[in-house]
Amino acid sequence: MKIAAITGIAALAFAGAAIAQDSNTLTIDGTTLLTETAAPEHLENLDTIYSGWRFRTPETQALQIDDFDNPAMIFVDQALDLFETVDGTEGKSCASCHTNGPEEFAGLHASMPKVIDGKLVVMEDLINNHRQEAMGAEPWKWSGGDMQAMVALIGLQSRGMPMDVAIDGDAAEFWEQGKDIYYTRYGQLEMSCASCHEDNYGSMIRADHLSQGQINGFPTYRLKQAKLISRHNRFRGCIRDTRAETFAEGSDEFRALELYVASRANGLHIETPAVRQ
Structure with missing residues (x-):
């Protein structure tokens, strides 16, 4: 998004009511993914939620329909090699512990983030914890190529499963923090996440078709950057585009925001790895 190009009267740039694109069906390898469903009960201002895939051009949509055309799958193949690669002082690989392969993780992505031992953790935390504690290896950079490939x-093991992120119990306080960040106006443009993704989804800002900002397809291959983009990288970019100081990737603030935004997609199917513009 290039919100920084908008002037202080940004609200005037939005055109039309908040609407979704058409009712295209996303089918990958014979599996139809749910790209539209009733909004979770905790959402107060939306009746229906839509995948970001529904707001992309036909050309971009086509890349995601076929895994052979999806540029993100190159990185998935790299991660398969990394899964078997021994690294660190313990002489182990991921496969040393997870002997049944990546398939062991079916369903995990759909439930993340989650609270473990009182701490809100996201997928990057789980991966680096494994690398450091089980393998004795150096942690990967948050938005580094190896990390986002993994x-x-x-x-991918959860693709086609519905998002089902818990927001009650131990997660409630983190969820409330994330919700507060989502609705806080930041920067010189005084815009919140909701300004685009709730109040004006379906509208155009220059060449960008605003989606609801759902993250059920992340990490996503972004054509503009020609690589996999993490959720926190995208959060940082959006806040930066309001001309504000942003939180760091891996910060407690972005973990909480990830939990809240992920919960807004509860019911939509996992599309990872998605393709976006």
């Missing part, structure tokens, strides 16, 4: 590989 997140995509693990996420």
Whole structure:
């Protein structure tokens, strides 16, 4: 998104009511993914939620329909090699512990983030914890190529499963923090996440068709950047485009925001790895 190009009267740039694109069906390898469903009960301002795939051009949509055309699958293949690669002082690979392969992780991505031992953790945390504690290996950079390739590989195992992120119990306080961040106006443009993705989805800002900002397809291959993009990288970019100081990738603030935004997609199917513009 290039919100930074909008002037202080940004609200005037939005055209039309918030609407979704058409009712295209996303089918991959014979499996039809749910791209539209009733909004979760905790959402107060939306009746229906839509996948970001529904707001993309036909050309971009076509890339995601076929895994052979999906540029993100190159990185998934790289992650398969990494899964078998021994690294660190313990002489182990991911496969040393997870002997049944990445398939062991089916369903995990759909439930993340989650609270473990009182701490809100996301997929990148789980991966680096395994690398450091089980393998004795150095942690990967949050938005580094190896990290996001592995997140995509693990996420792929849940493709076609509905998002089902818990927001009660131990997660409630983190969810409330994320919700507060989502609705806070930041930067010189005084815009919140909701300004685009709730109040004006379906509208155009220059060449960008605003979606609801659902993250059920992340990490996503972004054509503009020609690589896999993490959820926190995208959060950072959006806040930066409001001309504000942004939180860091891996910060507690972005973990909480990830939980809240993920919960907004509860019911939509996992699309990882998606393709976006």
